[in-house]
Amino acid sequence: MLRFAHIEYLWGLAAIPVFLLLFIRVTRWKTKAIKKLGDRNVIDKIVPDVSFSTPRLKFILFMLAYVFLIIGIADPQIGSKMEEEKRKGADLMILLDVSNSMLSQDMAPNRLENAKQAIAQLIDNLHSDRIGIVVFAGEAYVQLPMTTDYSAAKLFLNTINTSMVPTQGTAIGAAIDLGMKSFDFNDGTGKAMIIITDGENHEDDAVAATKNAVDKDVSVHVIGMGSPEGAAIPKYQDGKQVGFHTDTTGQTVISKLNEDMCKEIAAAGNGAYVRATNANSGLNIVMGQIDKMQRKTYDTKSFKDFEDRFQFFLGFAFLCLVVEFFITNRRSLRLSRLKLFEVKSA
Known part of the structure; x- marks a missing residue:
């Protein structure tokens, strides 16, 4: 049986749509700003080291960390034995x-x-x-x-x-x-x-x-x-x-x-x-x-010996934040050199 020791903290998950809307608005604003500067292909050549897709990955990792953190604070517990x-x-x-x-x-x-x-x-x-x-x-x-x-x-x-x-x-x-x-x-x-x-x-x-x-x-x-x-x-x-x-x-x-x-x-x-x-x-x-x-x-009949599982969720949250921290907005030179999808002319 699964229960939460502090179920009221799960209300924090209601903030996820707000974060998502803010991210979409900021992304659209950046896209419009880039279009004003000129053609996207030209801009990519001017700043070849900048990755425009990395912010999405960083946002996904941040949201995963937030979800795991909220669940961890609510302290999920598992009843290991029914008596x-x-x-x-x-x-x-x-x-x-x-x-x-x-x-x-x-x-x-x-x-x-x-x-x-x-x-x-x-x-x-x-x-x-x-x-x-x-x-x-x-x-x-x-x-x-x-x-x-x-x-x-x-x-x-x-x-x-x-x-x-x-x-x-x-x-x-x-x-x-x-x-x-x-x-x-x-x-x-x-x-x-x-x-x-x-x-x-x-x-x-x-x-x-x-x-x-x-x-x-x-x-x-x-x-x-x-x-x-x-x-x-x-x-x-x-x-x-x-x-x-x-x-x-x-x-x-x-x-x-x-x-x-x-x-x-x-x-x-x-x-x-x-x-x-x-x-x-x-x-x-x-x-x-x-x-x-x-x-x-x-x-x-009731479950006994409830065991805390918050540590796993807090650990996942910390891991997501660490990965997000080390991801930069620079493109990987090794991946860019592979040119996996480049079509060579005959």
Whole structure:
């Protein structure tokens, strides 16, 4: 199994298209400048020792060194052995609201990003509990099946955004029903759900779905995102904000935290309700309740003895830089004397 110890550094690879565009622009500029000086064949005779193809080779070596360097910094690791082990834990399903109202900025930087940061911190503090993620708006989807692979959980978490569910709305009940289908009720472990939402439920009966969950010994906790005063919902186009969502009369839509709905769901689910703030997500309070759940031993397979492989990539990067350094813009006299492609006249 391959994993990266610092996967966030792989974002550095996004700079490659920028380097490529800059190189193309500079190359075109040089070509135009040479054409202004005169005929290319004449220029080759005036400066016979200058190689016009060497910069391309040097650029390729530089880009290879950059790619190897970024991968090396991310520290690729290989799991050399898989072992089956016994863990004692509970099952925790996160139900995350990804409707457009979660983009409101009454929490920094917005409700959704604030919630994702809190979930990431929660994952960092897990040890043996299994975790899954369901995202919902007008519909609900399983983003992450139940797992103990916390690295994968954070990777899936980073990809969550409001555009991943095409149907807008807030179907909390559907998310609860889908979360229930994701549990394995044959293993006997304690189970809980944490709903992270602004509480604007417009699609179904969330309280009825919560009561069905409680009938199967699943507790349901709620984290309220936003403020009672509310905030406008930003509208984005091509990654840039282009105003705010408006209703049919042209008035700006204000999304407010529906605490009554959140509290009603938590009460029906025998769980806790906490209103999140910029300083405290409230997940620590909820986890305090979840820690009281019954935990049972279950079997799981995982890779052990992960070995670092960063040294190979850093070595390749260094080698490419050394080769690039010793390549000059002068033509090789030996190669030029060979004249392999010269056509001799009869």
